[in-house]
Amino acid sequence: MTNRATREAYGETLVELVGEGLNVVAVDADLAGSTTTGKLGAACPGRLVDVGIAEQDMVGVAAGLSLTGRIVFTGSFAVFGTGRCYDQIRNTVCDSDLDVKVCPTHSGITVGEDGATHQSLEDIGMMRALPNMRVLVPADYRAAKAAIRIAATNEGPFYVRLGRHKVPEVYDESFEGGLPYAGVLRVGSDVTIAACGVEVAQALAAADLLERKGIDAEVLDVFSVKPLDEDAILASAGKTGHVVTCEEHTVRGGMGSAVAELLSERLPTPMSLVGMRTFGTSAPGDVLLHHFGLDAGGIAAAVERHLA
Amino acid sequence: MRVRTTAEVRLVANDLRRDIIRMLEASSSGHPGGSLSAADIMAELWFGGGMDFDPSNPGDRTHDRFLLSKGHAAPALYAAFYELGWLGEEDVMSLRQLGSRCQGHPDNKVCPGVEACAGSLGQGLSIASGLALGLKADDSPRRVYVLCGDGEMQEGSNWEALMFAAHHGLDNLTMLLDFNDLQIDGHVTDVCSLGDIEAKLGAFGWSVQTIDGHDVGAVHLALERAKDAAGRPHAIVCKTVKGKGVSFMEGQAGWHGKAPSHVEAAAALSELEAERARLDQEVCDD
Ligand SMILES: Cc1ncc(C[n+]2csc(CCOP(=O)(O)OP(=O)(O)O)c2C)c(N)n1
Numbered sequence: 024m025t026n027r028a029t030r031e032a033y034g035e036t037l038v039e040l041v042g043e044g045l046n047v048v049a050v051d052a053d054l055a056g057s058t059t060t061g062k063l064g065a066a067c068p069g070r071l072v073d074v075g076i077a078e079q080d081m082v083g084v085a086a087g088l089s090l091t092g093r094i095v096f097t098g099s100f101a102v103f104g105t106g107r108c109y110d111q112i113r114n115t116v117c118d119s120d121l122d123v124k125v126c127p128t129h130s131g132i133t134v135g136e137d138g139a140t141h142q143s144l145e146d147i148g149m150m151r152a153l154p155n156m157r158v159l160v161p162a163d164y165r166a167a168k169a170a171i172r173i174a175a176t177n178e179g180p181f182y183v184r185l186g187r188h189k190v191p192e193v194y195d196e197s198f199e200g201g202l203p204y205a206g207v208l209r210v211g212s213d214v215t216i217a218a219c220g221v222e223v224a225q226a227l228a229a230a231d232l233l234e235r236k237g238i239d240a241e242v243l244d245v246f247s248v249k250p251l252d253e254d255a256i257l258a259s260a261g262k263t264g265h266v267v268t269c270e271e272h273t274v275r276g277g278m279g280s281a282v283a284e285l286l287s288e289r290l291p292t293p294m295s296l297v298g299m300r301t302f303g304t305s306a307p308g309d310v311l312l313h314h315f316g317l318d319a320g321g322i323a324a325a326v327e328r329h330l331a
Numbered sequence: 332m333r334v335r336t337t338a339e340v341r342l343v344a345n346d347l348r349r350d351i352i353r354m355l356e357a358s359s360s361g362h363p364g365g366s367l368s369a370a371d372i373m374a375e376l377w378f379g380g381g382m383d384f385d386p387s388n389p390g391d392r393t394h395d396r397f398l399l400s401k402g403h404a405a406p407a408l409y410a411a412f413y414e415l416g417w418l419g420e421e422d423v424m425s426l427r428q429l430g431s432r433c434q435g436h437p438d439n440k441v442c443p444g445v446e447a448c449a450g451s452l453g454q455g456l457s458i459a460s461g462l463a464l465g466l467k468a469d470d471s472p473r474r475v476y477v478l479c480g481d482g483e484m485q486e487g488s489n490w491e492a493l494m495f496a497a498h499h500g501l502d503n504l505t506m507l508l509d510f511n512d513l514q515i516d517g518h519v520t521d522v523c524s525l526g527d528i529e530a531k532l533g534a535f536g537w538s539v540q541t542i543d544g545h546d547v548g549a550v551h552l553a554l555e556r557a558k559d560a561a562g563r564p565h566a567i568v569c570k571t572v573k574g575k576g577v578s579f580m581e582g583q584a585g586w587h588g589k590a591p592s593h594v595e596a597a598a599a600l601s602e603l604e605a606e607r608a609r610l611d612q613e614v615c616d617d
């Protein structure tokens with residue numbers, strides 16, 4: 024099994040979409056090599072615009088290009104590609120309901136060594152709060168391909184959260200995702216572990232650890248954080264009666280919060296939220312997952328504490 | 332601290348380059364290109380009398396202030412702090428590892444001498460302007476120095492700050508522009524050209540000097556001249572070579588954010604050592 028980063032799907036999928044006749048272009052901000060939108064530029068000259076180190080301009084230019092009938096994907100790192108240009112995303116892209124797909128890479132704590140300024144831990148929350156914006160958090164390379172395809176083929180604003188960290192593959196080629204979509208990857212009866220992105224593979228490994236302790240965990244991949252797959256989440260929570268969410272993102276306003284909003288209104292369920300509560304720090308991505316209790320061991324421990 | 336002679340500052344710059352390579356090799360990640368291109372500027376600022384500060388007191392707020400706006404050049408800053416004794420061997424050799432004072436990008440909470448967290452480009456000039464404004468309001472004679480990248484100047488926020496600093500006559504503010512014509516995706520002139528940067532800075536109301544950013548004597552003179560010109564903020568456009576001092580990194584965009592392997596680091600260090608022998612000879616000949 025090869026480990027791949029979700030960003031590796033980005034440029035590749037855009038090239039495929041152009042080949043299928045979609046009027047797709049990308050706008051990046053001096054990170055076309057890192058995000059892999061450079062692959063689109065190399066394969067399809069004229070389809071990639073690099074504005075330089077100017078994220079606000081990137082989103083504004085993307086908005087303008089979308090008004091010429093193009094499906095526009097943006098780049099940069101998640102921290103800058105959402106935070107630095109938030110007002111452009113909010114007031115121009117979302118309020119005008121434009122066909123702009125915000126798909127920066129290098130999201131989350133697993134960015135690693137670059138440290139706190141480069142680790143976007145609030146992007147799901149910021150994007151989720153915006154009307155008209157849909158939010159997809161793919162768990163692996165194949166899920167990322169599916170997410171980019173969904174964004175390209177459904178009109179209007181999307182946020183797709185892509186990463187640099189190489190993750191074990193959870194899905195095979197047949198995975199298509201959906202809108203909304205949350206999938207049960209492991210059936211269990213004692214507790215639901217709802218994860219997204221990098222945390223899905225960790226949650227599956229945590230379920231293996233828990234099994235040895237006699238805890239039967241169900242693992243749910245929350246592929247679309249907005250809209251939420253309410254039926255799938257309610258069904259799992261109703262069955263197990265306990266929900267632990269995990270994400271490489273702050274617990275204030277992220278996927279866990281979205282699940283908590285749903286359950287508190289429709290099916291109040293005891294919950295624990297695994298995620299970040301501080302800024303990050305510098306270290307290799309896997310070291311940070313362990314340090315902040317976001318690896319399989321950390322998740323398993325959180326589940327045991329929750330059930331105790 | 333004794334202000335060093337030009338020949339001695341060249342030696343310091345060589346030391347900084349050596350330490351930049353050593354720490355990047357140890358961390359296996361980080362940014363050599365922009366750290367090396369700024370080494371001579373940093374050496375002059377911190378050791379050649381460019382800045383007036385108390386070397387025994389890192390983070391001292393009563394003297395001149397410095398901001399590294401291009402935060403990815405953190406190794407150049409850490410190398411200077413190491414030379415000053417503000418950081419130890421274990422600090423710089425743990426660059427980018429868990430718990431290190433040497434975070435991937437400078438962090439004021441853990442590293443003495445850092446004013447504010449850096450790493451998000453296009454923020455240092457605004458911070459420096461605020462600092463300069465505050466110092467002026469306090470009738471402080473102290474000056475503010477900020478080091479920016481040329482690619483970084485594509486950020487619109489910089490142009491807001493340029494306008495602001497000129498409007499408020501912040502002649503206690505000096506921006507050093509590490510003008511190496513490279514960013515991540517290629518040459519700045521190819522990605523999104525800054526055009527006639529001197530003319531633009533001048534039109535924004537700044538006094539402008541253009542120098543060879545690897546000539547420490549020229550950096551020294553430009554900094555002195557900036558202290559004399561009253562009424563306007565100062566920009567020093569330092570023409571540099573990204574990766575300067577390590578032949579295989581020079582002028583290569585690919586060395587922006589890639590650490591050298593052990594073999595590459597050894598080659599780099601032996602080049603720097605040869606350069607050092609040459610510079611030592613110069614000091615003797617002085
Ligand atoms: C706001 C922001 N956008 C993007 C980046 C990613 N980034 C880091 S360094 C860099 C290129 C910097 O080029 P330049 O300013 O010319 O610096 P130098 O050549 O001196 O390394 C980019 C795009 C960032 N750190 N901050």
Ligand SMILES: [Mg+2]
Pocket residue numbers: 480481482509510511512513514
């Ligand atoms: Mg540059």
